[in-house]
Amino acid sequence: MTDFEAGFDPFDAWDDDTPWIVQVDDHQLALTPPHDALDVLATGLERWARSPHERLQLSIDDRQTRTLTLDELEQIMGVCADTLTHFLRHGLLDESTLNTLGDAVGTLHAISEFDLEQRFGDGDPDAGERARWVDALGHLAGDCARTANTRFRLRRDGSFLLRWRPADHALVEHGVAELRRLLTTDDAAIARLFPPAYGDGTAEEDDERNAGWNILARSELIESRIAALEAVESLLASTTATPSQMSALMRTVNDARLVFGTQLGIDDDGEVPKLSRSDRRLHRVYELLGSLLYDAVQALRSTL
Structure with a gap:
């Protein structure tokens, strides 16, 4: 069992069959997470999205040619957090901005997941609450990817694009x-x-x-x-x-x-x-x- 699994109740997970992104018409999509997910995302953006663990070490690529500095991690997380904040407020997407959101949330989720493991190892009292935030990011990143790649999208009126x-x-x-x-x-x-x-x-x-x-x-x-x-x-x-x-x-x-x-x-x-x-x-x-x-x-x- 990973630290994430130990700190997160699977019964709190969101339904994978309920999309957080819905096609409005032939060109626009709406970002529609459930209210509790919006609350979790807002809390995470306010408290955790811009402050990586001081000992978090991530490489710029799989070959580990260079480790990102803490300042670089903060900058990357900040850009991703700003992107997510913008779209949560605006609520509407198109094909191009869907990919922009997916890249930002996917990156923020990956960093936050490594960050969470570090905090579990340190016995951080907020780690369990952060786990909920990481799960919400992962769910949204997955929904962005599925929506971008699927052939058939549910529209708000019940038909399919x-x-x-x-x-x-x-x-x-x-x-x-x-x-x-x-x-x-x-x-x-x-x-x-x-x-x-x-x-x-x-x-x-x-x-x-x-x-x-x-x-x-x-x-x-x-x-x-x-x-x-x-x-x-x-x-x-x-x-x-x-x-x-x-x-x-x-x-x-x-x-x-x-x-x-x-x-x-x-x-x-x-x-x-x-x-x-x-x-x-x-x-x-x-x-x-x-x-x-x-x-x-x-x-x-x-x-x-």
Whole structure:
């Protein structure tokens, strides 16, 4: 257990699924930490953000070519603190200032975390309270990074801003086309999209019940998936999506990964077999779709 973990109650941590930065419109974002986090950040800025421990030693790079002086640390922390103070007061960001805030908070968090370890070692009575401040900085730095990098941002009105990357259109188009083709066939690759409704499909009586279920429901399930494919295709030319459209995108990308994973021989544990040269491109598509799926899931989680 680190000194930080010993001095900080994890039950006091903020919910990772609740964003502290929200997209207002296509161009502006709002900095919206919860009230208790704002209080902690304000307290830290007033009491601790500009005064590193007198024996704190940090290098300017990983090779430790030179150790920063105390004056240099104070100057760096001061600039970062001024930046954070400005944006907490102003409240609005754009793409450029989001990166500025992220750099400042990330730097201040890194220095403050090392500083906190030093103070725990000295038995500083304020160390436990400082731990809360360091956690708030870390949460905000992480939110800045996630917001800057994600493809899908929750907007204040409940819709999503779509920030497609250059390869995303080709990925989604390929996945949609392959799914549409396979859904009209009996290809074994789509079996994972329609798991047995009864049992595990091995018992004879289960086979009969599942056959009946397929007669009744399979066509409806296929129609539902085709409708989702059409909804996803419409998103490729759009910059916004509703929650239902985002759900359709998530399901379609997940379906494509399941199908491609089956074609590659990837099992439920994610074990990847030795791939032929021709399969390596498909495996790359499979991995990139995983990144797309992760962003979609995270975006939808932020609405809960």
